[in-house]
Amino acid sequence: MSVSVVVISKNEEASIERCLRSVDWADEVIVLDSGSTDRTVEIAQNLGARVSVTADWPGFGPQKNRALEQVTGDWVLSLDADEWATGELRDEILKVISRPDGAAAFRVPRSSSFCGRFMRHSGWWPDYVTRLFRRGSARFSDDVVHERVIVEGKTGTLHEPIMHETFVDLDELLQKLNSYSSLAAEEMHKGGRKAGLAGAILRTLWAFVRTYFLRGGFLDGREGFMLAVATAEGTYYRYAKLMLLDRKRRSTKNGES
Numbered sequence: 709m710s711v712s713v714v715v716i717s718k719n720e721e722a723s724i725e726r727c728l729r730s731v732d733w734a735d736e737v738i739v740l741d742s743g744s745t746d747r748t749v750e751i752a753q754n755l756g757a758r759v760s761v762t763a764d765w766p767g768f769g770p771q772k773n774r775a776l777e778q779v780t781g782d783w784v785l786s787l788d789a790d791e792w793a794t795g796e797l798r799d800e801i802l803k804v805i806s807r808p809d810g811a812a813a814f815r816v817p818r819s820s821s822f823c824g825r826f827m828r829h830s831g832w833w834p835d836y837v838t839r840l841f842r843r844g845s846a847r848f849s850d851d852v853v854h855e856r857v858i859v860e861g862k863t864g865t866l867h868e869p870i871m872h873e874t875f876v877d878l879d880e881l882l883q884k885l886n887s888y889s890s891l892a893a894e895e896m897h898k899g900g901r902k903a904g905l906a907g908a909i910l911r912t913l914w915a916f917v918r919t920y921f922l923r924g925g926f927l928d929g930r931e932g933f934m935l936a937v938a939t940a941e942g943t944y945y946r947y948a949k950l951m952l953l954d955r956k957r958r959s960t961k962n963g964e965s
Contacts, residue, residue, distance in 0.1 A: 709805045710735040712781030712843070715757075716771050720789035721746040723873065728755045730792035731785065733802075740775040748789075767852030767891070779843050786839045786848075786857075790873050791818075797868040801840060804866065812861030813841035820872040823881075825931040829924035832935075838863060839870065853891040875938075885942045893949035902954050908947035916940035 713734045717724060718741060728751075731737060737757040741749050742765045752759045762774065772786065783805050787793070793801075797816070804814060817834035819826055827833060838846070838857040846859040875881040896903075919925045920936035928935065 769855030889945035
């Protein structure tokens with residue numbers, strides 16, 4: 709059974725090498741880049757990946773489906789550029805695909821770091837994600853952000869984790885909070901969702917309480933508190949931006965009438 713690894717990228721020169729070296733055992737590695745201006749493409753090519761570049765950015769789900777179209781292997785392992793596979797995960801993958809027991813896909817635990825600390829609580833562990841699947845048995849949803857894998861068939865579970873470096877520092881965190889909240893608000897707006905200020909505030913408070921207290925974020929030390937604040941902040945931005953998009957839509961509609 710052959711394994712293809714797919715990675716989408718844009719300006720990932722700080723992490724792409726670690727990601728690709730961790731899967732040098734795969735039969736093929738496909739990198740679909742969306743216009744990097746740093747050394748991402750050069751690094752990936754030097755490491756033997758098959759690299760192609762798209763001129764546009766349709767969103768995370770559609771872009772990953774584009775990458776799937778290039779796959780030739782029997783099984784697909786999807787990784788983000790800031791993730792990597794351990795040797796233990798490699799061994800488990802090679803073992804299960806030799807005897808998949810009817811499974812069309814496998815979900816994998818993900819161990820994520822936040823500002824240098826791997827979180828064991830806060831809702832971040834084990835954080836199962838479906839990333840290994842038979843070619844042709846699964847595809848990504850068309851969500852612009854927070855895409856998921858849609859599987860036709862049985863999904864099994866692996867034990868060894870994917871490693872994930874989410875935010876190196878607060879500067880990166882703030883940049884991603886802004887970008888992801890905008891994408892999420894636009895997606896909700898297209899789906900007809902609405903939001904008000906009171907609802908945004910209540911959701912923000914709930915996000916903090918759920919992360920820090922109910923999901924044990926306080927057990928992750930100061931990083932747990934920082935993560936709970938960031939989660940709440942991202943929630944507020946998402947719904948506040950949705951509120952403003954709805955107001956802009958209504959203002960435009962009234963102006964036309």
